[in-house]
Amino acid sequence: MAEAGAGVVTEQQVRDALTRVVEPESGRDIVSLGMVPSVVVRDGHVQIAIEVDPRKGPALEPLRKSAERAIEALQGVLSVSAVLTAERPAAAPRGGPGAAGHSAPGHAPGARAPRAAKLEMPSVRAIVAVASGKGGVGKSTTAANLAFALKRLGLKVGVLDADIYGPSMPRMLGVTGKPNSLDGKMLEPMDARGVKCMSMGFLVPEETPMIWRGPMVMSAIQQMLRDVAWGELDVLVVDLPPGTGDAQLTMAQQVPLAGAVIVSTPQDIALLDARKGLNMFRQVDVPVFGIVENMSYFVCPHCGERSDIFSHGGARREAEKLGVEFLAEIPLDMEIRETSDSGDPIAASRPESAHAKAYLKLAERVWAKAQESVAASEKRAPKIVVE
8 A cells, every 4th residue: 555645546546446356247347337336535545335236245245355455556545445335126116026915935915024144253252232312422432431341340342433424432542543454354453451442433534524325334334343353352342323223223133232222311302312222222122231321410520519410310210111221320520521532531541430430330230231141142042953
């Protein structure tokens, strides 16, 4: 890959390079086949999407890597991110296959389409999603501190920043630079005080906007799971994007999640969105470990008076109503904000503080529930006995 300052690569140069990448079945290049709908070039950083038949996606991984190598050979290229994406097939027309009375082969009328097979990560004991129904509730702060608190329990921990549009973990974990690859195939995760981490923020400049559609986002997340040498982990904490869109739903369906933690603030509007997030996980049979009430209260550092700025206790009441555990209440505190903004989360930098101990209690409950979930999943799995 070229050094910085070696020249400016253009979109046309990228497309010209991709004409040398051949789709194996047709024998034609991917550009003439119309398989490259998106090329984004910014200051030497290249992002492309390769549109493929969803049924052939996994088999075309070598094609994706060939495209990356072709672009890396260009002068002026500093980084490359190529993702496989696929459009969903159009709905069948009325009266055609799949219409009422004309079921698709193997499907009863009205039956759900089969789910995609879940990604296998046998070296990771439990994958825990940290989610929120809306942005601005402190989800990433909670995920970062939860990861360091889990490490304090003596566990091997990783963090995946699944927020492709707004990755915040590099800054929050205090990690800079780009990941290396020892074999040219797998990326080595970055290290944050013994916690392994991966984020799109390590692969593209912080100010670069990600102008990607939903399938491209999910492909990128899958690659950060599949093509990263995570090694043996007890827990992989996944910081999901806020909301309940396609990326979150697909993640819940295709990744073997042990469970999810929902983060909310106490006020009604945040709890309404948290309820949607919780119900999304329930619909795809992912256990919800419980709800964390973030920014639960504020204690004045000067006079010690407590104020419930965003109300208080709403998440606890919501947890009781929905039949899930209330996991923790974390205050709105300047120290938590400052340590997170500076890349020095309080659970790692000030482990004896009261706030760090609150995250430690949260980690204890999450780990206990993750172990229960994994054990229950293993119990449900079919056993093959050879006599």
